[in-house]
Amino acid sequence: xxxEFQARYLATLSLLAQSGGTWRCWQLARTxxxxxxxxxxxxxxxxxLFAIGNRYKIQIQVQNSVDVTLSDIMAQAEALFxxxxxxxxxxxxxxxxx
Numbered sequence: 001x002x003x004e005f006q007a008r009y010l011a012t013l014s015l016l017a018q019s020g021g022t023w024r025c026w027q028l029a030r031t032x033x034x035x036x037x038x039x040x041x042x043x044x045x046x047x048x049l050f051a052i053g054n055r056y057k058i059q060i061q062v063q064n065s066v067d068v069t070l071s072d073i074m075a076q077a078e079a080l081f082x083x084x085x086x087x088x089x090x091x092x093x094x095x096x097x098x
Contacts, residue, residue, distance in 0.1 A: 015035065
């Protein structure tokens with residue numbers, strides 16, 4: 001069962017904990033204030049943040065220069081995203097209750 005496997009994987013990362021009972025319920029292992037968006041991103045094995053970039057190796061000097069520049073810019077952007085992910089706790093993402 002894929003969902004069960006994913007839940008067990010998240011449990012090994014201390015994101016989920018199995019609660020008692022017959023139905024194998026899962027709950028958050030810690031409060032939302034104790035977990036950051038970075039922890040979730042890392043639990044998902046750091047998926048790609050951007051779907052742009054060079055897909056083909058073209059032997060054109062200008063294209064190669066553009067590819068190097070884009071790669072550098074995206075690396076800087078990724079570093080900024082990751083820094084910000086570490087500053088956002090999950091409670092900040094929860095909808096406000098009225």
